[in-house]
Amino acid sequence: MNALHFFKPELLWLLPLALLPLISYGVKQFNFPGLEDWPKDFLSDWLRWGVRVLAALTLAALVIAAAAPFTEGGTVTKVGEGAEIVVVLDRSGSMSENLQSYDQSVNAKPISKIEAARKVLLKFMEQRPADTFGVVAFNAAPVSVAPLSADRELAKAAMQSAEANSSGFTALNRALAMGLDYFNNRPFTASRLILLVSDGDAVIEPADRIILKNVFKQTRAKLIWVYVHAGAEVTQLSTVIAGDNEIITNEALAKVELDQNLAMNKLFEELEIPYQAFEVNSEAGLQQAVAEIGRATNKPTRYEYRLPRQDYAVYFYMLTMGLLGVLFWLKQIEIKAWKA
Template sequence: MNWAVEQPWVLAGLCLSLLPLFNSGLGNTPQPYLSLLPADNVSVIISGLLRLLAMAAITGLVLGMAGLHRTEQSRERIGHGAHIVLLLDRSSSMDNTFAGQAANGKEEAKSVVAKRLLTEFVAKRNNDLIGVAEYSTAPLFVIPLTENKQAVQAAIAATSTPALSYTHVSKGLGMALSFFQAQPLTGSRIVLLVSDGAAALSSDDEQKLRIWFKEQQVRLYWIFLRSAGSPGIFDQPQDSRDDNAQAMPERYLHQFFSRLETPYQAFEAESPDAVKQAIANINRLENLPLQYLERIPKLDLSAHCYQLATLLILLLLGINFLKVKR
């Protein structure tokens, strides 16, 4: 139990709760010399009780005003889910349709399709921690791994602004992997790469990525949004002279991912439906047991304090009417 108050300075008012110790609150009676009367245990007890009631009432009011609450707690639970980093391609070709044309009224741009389907995907993943990274020529850190779905949705919504420049996938992957560094290793860790192109990796980058993927035990899903007529990730070169990373970066990137020592799966999507299918697949696959912290929100106790105070004041008033007056 962690108790706290909103306004600590109000607690100074607790001094007031000592007042009933100095004044019984019963008033002076016209019969002046009480010492003449024999000591009466019942009276002492009743008078003490009345003082206690008053002290409790004052304490209740002060604690209520100070905003007593139980702080946010977290409880460890086992559920199904994953830690997912969405790595989104913001290269300018994402603003074209699957047919490779500028988006018009009939067909959606790839970025719009990705945005819509990812929004649905995130809404379905209740227990997951989700982070967002983007890349174009340079990687962009957007939202750290978080259970705050609103933040993730706001970041996905922002991808509808015009896309940026080129595709530098290795830096983006490095950024995405860095998200897991401070996270406990539980459940599955996933990088979900959504892109419409690839770039050749330098051997230096390849080596670093291979080590990082292994160290962080990250599984990789690649949703490749293939435009009509562009090379696919499963294409075989027709001419052996084209069989190099510069001519067929998609194929080579896929091969590199396949050689990683962590699980990897690629989805080549040539239409919005195929993207939907791929995301549904991932949604189904990634439900490993996950240790996660369930948040128990802050519990406001000031209402209870006020309730107590109200009750006690009512009681004191009632007792006050019992007094014999002359």
């Protein structure tokens, strides 16, 4: 049985006042000749002390009710489905490049990597009513655009507002750290997922890797990287190298990109955390990757549900009212005067 607690325990110091009715009779008395020679009236004695005890109980119940007694609700273990997902969306300039279209028709409209990511992720949110979502967008600096909550419309608006913007350096480590901060001070009630949607080409310093590794383990979060690419990236390597007049071919450019992202994948693997990567180069591939993520996070989750506390003040107030009613009735049948 749960222990009884009091919201205002300092009021319990007033409990000794409940002894006052046992000290003072509190009932009208009449002058009459001594009746020492008469037989003892035990019924009257019991009634007299019964009234005193009722008054004492009334005061005690009132003081206890004012102190607001309650018991903690405790917790129960439940099993449900769903996940806490923080989308970390790359909005660097390279994300504005077009994906390979899955629609092979002549009039197929090209779609950029960030547009395809937004479109697929918004649909993913609609299909996951039991999940909570948060959104972090980043290029040179991360921006918290939607907190982790069940407010699906807020997350959708944040996703729709993300636009690619070239600013040079990509702050991947700070974006991941901000996404992990969303899990701080939250009970572990569901699977936790950092969903990184990026075209790679980022560097994380060794010191930052150690910090990320520790935070991932503390929050018990899983990392999934959806690597979105469109073949050879268009970067400064596409231009003529100064002094050499040598133009980098698409094959060489693709090798540079591959080397960069293999290194990034290896970096994530070396963090020794739950990690999975998907490589996509079309909107269809992106949809398949997100569908696979949905299946991977749709596992039963065991969590603790905290029950509300049980308040007992109302019961003590009801007891007080009942005892007052009895005392009021006794007062009404009290003899007001001796008949002549």
